[in-house]
Amino acid sequence: xxxxxxxxxxxxAVARIKWTCIIRNxxxxxxxxxxxxxxxxxxxxxxxxxxxxxxxxxTGIILSLGISMNICMDGFMMVGMAIAEEKEKHTLxxxxxxxxxxxxxxxxxxxxxxxxxxxxxxVVLLISQVSIxxxxxxxxxxxxxxxxxxxxVLGMIVGICASxxxxxxxIAYPLLMVFMMIPILGNMSEAVRKVSGFLFTxxxxxxTDCFANxxxxxxxxxxxAVLVGELIISVLxxxxxxxxxxxxxx
Amino acid sequence: MEQNVLLQLSHISKxxxxxxxxxxxxMSLHPGEVLGFLGPSGAGKTTTIKIITGQLRQTSGEAxxxxxxxTNIDASIYEKIGVVSDNSGIxxxxxxxxxxxxxxxxxxxxxxxxxxxxxxxxxAKHRKKQAGKLSKGQTQRLVLARAVLHKPKILFLDEPTxxxxxxxxxxxxxxxxDLKAEGMAIFLTTHNMEEATKLCDNxxxxxxxxxxxxxxxxxxxxxxxxxxxxQVLLDGNEELVLEQNPENIDKIAGWMRKNQVQxxxxxxxxxxxxxxxxxxxxxxx
Ligand SMILES: Nc1ncnc2c1ncn2[C@@H]1O[C@H](COP(=O)(O)OP(=O)(O)O)[C@@H](O)[C@H]1O
Ligand SMILES: [Mg+2]
Numbered sequence: 001x002x003x004x005x006x007x008x009x010x011x012x013a014v015a016r017i018k019w020t021c022i023i024r025n026x027x028x029x030x031x032x033x034x035x036x037x038x039x040x041x042x043x044x045x046x047x048x049x050x051x052x053x054x055x056x057x058x059t060g061i062i063l064s065l066g067i068s069m070n071i072c073m074d075g076f077m078m079v080g081m082a083i084a085e086e087k088e089k090h091t092l093x094x095x096x097x098x099x100x101x102x103x104x105x106x107x108x109x110x111x112x113x114x115x116x117x118x119x120x121x122x123v124v125l126l127i128s129q130v131s132i133x134x135x136x137x138x139x140x141x142x143x144x145x146x147x148x149x150x151x152x153v154l155g156m157i158v159g160i161c162a163s164x165x166x167x168x169x170x171i172a173y174p175l176l177m178v179f180m181m182i183p184i185l186g187n188m189s190e191a192v193r194k195v196s197g198f199l200f201t202x203x204x205x206x207x208t209d210c211f212a213n214x215x216x217x218x219x220x221x222x223x224x225a226v227l228v229g230e231l232i233i234s235v236l237x238x239x240x241x242x243x244x245x246x247x248x249x250x
Numbered sequence: 251m252e253q254n255v256l257l258q259l260s261h262i263s264k265x266x267x268x269x270x271x272x273x274x275x276x277m278s279l280h281p282g283e284v285l286g287f288l289g290p291s292g293a294g295k296t297t298t299i300k301i302i303t304g305q306l307r308q309t310s311g312e313a314x315x316x317x318x319x320x321t322n323i324d325a326s327i328y329e330k331i332g333v334v335s336d337n338s339g340i341x342x343x344x345x346x347x348x349x350x351x352x353x354x355x356x357x358x359x360x361x362x363x364x365x366x367x368x369x370x371x372x373x374a375k376h377r378k379k380q381a382g383k384l385s386k387g388q389t390q391r392l393v394l395a396r397a398v399l400h401k402p403k404i405l406f407l408d409e410p411t412x413x414x415x416x417x418x419x420x421x422x423x424x425x426x427x428d429l430k431a432e433g434m435a436i437f438l439t440t441h442n443m444e445e446a447t448k449l450c451d452n453x454x455x456x457x458x459x460x461x462x463x464x465x466x467x468x469x470x471x472x473x474x475x476x477x478x479x480x481q482v483l484l485d486g487n488e489e490l491v492l493e494q495n496p497e498n499i500d501k502i503a504g505w506m507r508k509n510q511v512q513x514x515x516x517x518x519x520x521x522x523x524x525x526x527x528x529x530x531x532x533x534x535x
Contacts, residue, residue, distance in 0.1 A: 006358060013355035017341065020352075024343040090339030094396075097303060097335075098356050099328035250306060 014108025039066035060212030066124035075117035079155025084168035262311035289456030295439035332397035342382030357400035387418030443521035
C-alpha cells in the first residue's frame, strides 16, 4: 500500500465511521432536518399570510434564521456530539490505538458535517427565494464555507472538552447562545449589532440581510478579518487543548 | 539486545503526582510467548499496558517495543500491535461486519481476511446483526477479532475475560491459545489465577506496582511448595491431609499396600496461594 493511499484510507475510514454514526444518531440528525423543515414551514406560513410574494423583511428573517440555525447547530453539534458519543461508548480510544493520527481523526470527523452544513446553507437560500439577482453567489459561497468550517472546529473543541453527550450539550449551549442569539438580537439594538459585526455568524447574517433587502452586498475588510481571525483562533484553541491531553484525558 | 525480543521493559517506574503506581518494572516478551501480569485491582496492570503502548509516559526507565523506544512511537506502531483495553467499545449501531470492515480499511486489510477472522471467532452467522445486540461474550469476541484483523506481532489484552461468565471465558481462552499457536505474542493482564495458569508461559506477580515474583506458573508453584502435603481419600470416605514426613510416608505406603486409597493428590500451591504467601494479600481483594 502506498503511503498516500494508506494515509487517505485511514482518513476516509474515520469519515465513514463518523457518517455511519451520525446518520444513526437521531439527536444529532434532528439538527439539519429541523433547520430545513422550519425554514420551509415559515415560508409556507408567511406565504399564506401575505398571499403572494414575501416582503423583504420576512424573507430576511427566514434566511438569517435558517442560516444561523444551521451554522450554530448542525455542523457544530454533529461534530461535538459524535465525538462525545465515541467517548461515551469507549470507541475513541480504540480508534486512536488503531494507527489513526490526530490529524486524520480531525479531518475525518469534520468532513461530513462540513459538507452537510454548506449544503444546508444552499438549501435554505433556495427555499427562502430571495431574488437571485441580488445574491452574490461567490461571496455567499466563500462566507458560508468559512463559517461552516469555524462551526465544525468549534464542534471539535466541544468534543475535546466533553466526556459524554449530556456534558457536550452543556458545553455547547453557551457557545450556541452567543453565536446564534447576538446576530438575531442585533436587529433590535444598535449596540448589539456592533458586537455582532465581530462574530462570524454576524458577518453571515449581515450578508443575508443585504440579500433580502435587495441591496448589493460587498464584503468589507472587517468581515474578512473577522472570518479568518475567528477560524484561526478556533483552530489555535483546538490545538492548545489537543496538545494538553489529546482527544481524551487519561 | 537479543535478536527476537519484541518487547523489553527496563526499570520502568511511574508516579502519579505523589503515588507510585509502578516501581522498577523489567521484563521481556518473545514471539509466540504469552506473558501475564497477575495482580489485584490497583496493582498497576493497566498503567503498564498504557506505558508500553504509548498512551501514557513513564516517569523513568525505558520501554522498547518492536525495537522502538516507547516515548518515540507514533500512530504507525498500531499497525504492528493490537490493543484491547479494559473497556474497549464497539460501534453498537453498526453491524458486526461493519465494525470490522471500518478497521480493515484503516489497516488496508482485505475483506477475505475479515471473513477469515469472523469465522475464527465464530461470529460469521451474526455478521448482519447490529453489534449492540450481541451478548457480552460475543461482544468480547468481536473486540478480539478487531484487534487481530491486521495480524499484529504483539497483542495486548487488559483483563480480557473480566466480567464474563466462566463458559464464555473458556471460549476466549481457546481463541487466545489459537492465536499463540499462530506465533502471536500476547501480553495480558488478569486478576484471575486460573486464567494465568492456563494461558501464560510466564507470569509476573504484580503487587503495589512491583513485580514480586516472575516465572512460569509451574516454576512458581513448585518454588513455593516448601512443606509438601498430600490429600488422601481412604475407603470409607475418610479424607485426610498429611504433611510429608517419615511417619506419614509409612502410613500412606501402608494404606496403599492394603489397597485402601481411593484417591491421592499432592497439594502444591496454586498461583493464588503463591501470591498470598509472597505478598500477604489475597488476589481477589
Ligand atoms: N490517571 C491516573 N491518575 C492518578 N492515579 C492513577 C491514574 N491511573 C492509575 N492510577 C493509580 O495507579 C495505580 C494502578 O492503577 P492501574 O494500573 O489502573 O491498576 P490495575 O489496572 O492493576 O487495576 C492505582 O493506585 C491507581 O489509583
Ligand atoms: Mg486495570
